Amino acid sequence: MNKKSLKLIYNNSLVGPSIFFALLFCIPLVGSNYTLAIFTMIGFYALICIGLTMLTGYAGQISLGHAAFYGIGAYTSAYMTATLGFSPWLAILVGALISALVALLIGIPTFKLKGYYLALATLGFGIIVYTAFKELTSITGGSNGFFGIPSIHLFGFEFVTDQSYFYLIWLFVFMALVFSRNIIHSRIGRGLRSIEGSEIAADAVGVNLMKYKLQIFVTSAIFTSISGSLLAHYVSFINPNLFTANTSIYLLIMVIIGGLNNIWGAIVGSAAYVLLGELLKHFVPVFFPNIGGEFEIVFFGLLLVLTLIYMPNGLVPQFMKIARKLKKKERHASIAFTIDTQATGGKAND
């Protein structure tokens, strides 16, 4: 890693995110409703993956139970707004608080574990919550699902169109990204990176391992819960199948494909997952007309293996590498051109 790449990793300027989001916010001006729906879905996943990248990539802790927080946010919003008649904003807030509390209670015993044990414990937690969604039929509607979740209102404006939800979710993604970048570049961020590097060494230099692991787990649970709440209001119908262990695995795949050590990997990984998923839905039935819905997990499983073999750092570092190479080539070409021009007395272009 040279000085430039370190600068890219530690670059805390808001220029990059501002340019990215300015361009992104132009999409509704030119895109169709289908395009907007796809980008809105990318936004939902990106919001979760930002938190998960912090947890997995920066703090080195694995979670196979994040679908539970996604579900807690979604069902809290659904129940509070459709059944109890509260404001969606209050419901989103309460969902986030419940998720934070659950994450804290689960995190205290779970983060004493490491590696496979931690993965299995979080997977178990996800399965328990999924079963609760299925069995608590009086609250969640069970397997039949929860219907009639109202849309979000703000100062009399109702978020009903794809366009309005597109702006809403990406605004949350922007805020989450800025917040996470601030954490990464703070003392907490250095602490998290040290935990990821070596827990023994982090402990030896006085980093409070448990405190930071819990803080980041709770933060990622809040992001995930908000995403779940917004999803519930966007689609107006949810059922437990949205929050299975498979969802948790897909979320982790997105984070790994995007790049664990870069917060932008969350957005790139989510985009890759949604766009490839859409392509698969179009092309797979053409070649395999009788195939069931399980082809997705096979495909993404395969993609994960290939990513781990050929791009273990994920897509974003790969893009950065290519960009650096192109820049280097350009610089060499420009130097060669200057030398050539000097040699031919300024007639190189003739």
Next chain:
Amino acid sequence: MLKVENLHTYHGHLHVLDGIDFELVEGELLSIVGSNGAGKSTLLGTLAGVYSPSEGKIEYKGIDITKDGVQKTVANGICLVPERRQIFSALSVKDNLMLGAYHRYSRDKKTVHRDYEEIVELFPRLKQMLNRPGGLLSGGEQQMVAIGRGLMANPKVLMLDEPSLGLAPLIVKDIMNILRRLCDERGVTIILVEQNVKAALKVADRACVLAHGKMAISGTAQELLNDPKIQEAYFGKPHTTSKNIMQV
């Protein structure tokens, strides 16, 4: 400065430290040697607050720190450089060093930066590689980073767990000389756990042999170097075992 009395530590049912006693003064270098499983690393872990002892007392500058956890122990000025260096391999050398000052960075930025400059001067070899990831350094360089990181905590007591592990003899010599200089020039008290007995005894003021969780032999480093039992056990004569050492 540091006083340890009747220290007992268990790992589950295993009685690893069985009544350890010793005392250290400022600027002293104590080498602890012993075979695998003698309890050397557990002793350092207990002093660093990683393991809590079941019995006994650790006193630092007259204050009982037995129940202090790692964070408080580091803040007190007792720092451990763990076994196998444990470098943050993805982070640069500079970041590795700065992380050593983690507990004091926010309230002591100026001093931290001054200490950083001093530590870079202490390890000139690291000067050229401050932006290189820790994982790309050689074993000796990594050990220097690990010691430097420990020093960034501004410790009064620095504990090192097998710093010579897997290093070439010349590098070991360099590192031992640096440790000696730290004691002499900066007044740092050092507890050095080593399997490389010769190297450890050469730089130490005092030394002790740990066997089965007990201090089997202790004295000045010179006394131990000349002790026939030590010579038999560690410098080549094959018939002495740790049992014989226990009988001394």
